[in-house]
Amino acid sequence: MSIPYQEMKDNFFNEEELKIVNNHLKKYPHKMAATLPVLWMIQDKYGWISKDAMRYVAGLLDVPPDHVYGVVTFYTMYNEKPVGKVHLQICTNVSCMLNGAYDIFHYISDKLKIKNKETTTDGIFTIEEVECLGSCGTAPMMQVNNREYHENLSLDKIDTLLDELKSKHI
Numbered sequence: 001m002s003i004p005y006q007e008m009k010d011n012f013f014n015e016e017e018l019k020i021v022n023n024h025l026k027k028y029p030h031k032m033a034a035t036l037p038v039l040w041m042i043q044d045k046y047g048w049i050s051k052d053a054m055r056y057v058a059g060l061l062d063v064p065p066d067h068v069y070g071v072v073t074f075y076t077m078y079n080e081k082p083v084g085k086v087h088l089q090i091c092t093n094v095s096c097m098l099n100g101a102y103d104i105f106h107y108i109s110d111k112l113k114i115k116n117k118e119t120t121t122d123g124i125f126t127i128e129e130v131e132c133l134g135s136c137g138t139a140p141m142m143q144v145n146n147r148e149y150h151e152n153l154s155l156d157k158i159d160t161l162l163d164e165l166k167s168k169h170i
């Protein structure tokens, strides 16, 4: 059962975060235009965007819930389900693919026993194949938790890197 809007209000954003939302709203002629940054705030805080969070954002921005749902499902950068503590996004676009990205993706997938967009049973790692992350000159690369870039990857580096990421993020 979904949570009524008023009850959800304090659950998703606190007062400080609502001020940031208002700052976003000031940048645009229509509230709808703030959909992407407000959704990004939700994901940054919770790691994913639930259906209730989509309804909350729709209420906040005075837009139909279907609009928010459409945005979340269109852009692959938004997570529609929870991800692990270490979210590995491996670029398999042209430069990375030509430099062995699929070898790296499959190595990690086999090692962690998870397929694309799956999470390990201990909730630590999620693996995801993504499009170009703008670091083609240092291909192959992957992004971790939307912030860290790990570049010039090779199979030799993966075991150590996964161990480091696990100890750093747990």
Ligand code: FES
Residues within 6 Å of the ligand: 091, 092, 093, 094, 095, 096, 097, 131, 132, 133, 134, 135, 136, 137, 139, 141
């Ligand atoms: S192709 Fe991988 S970062 Fe651009």
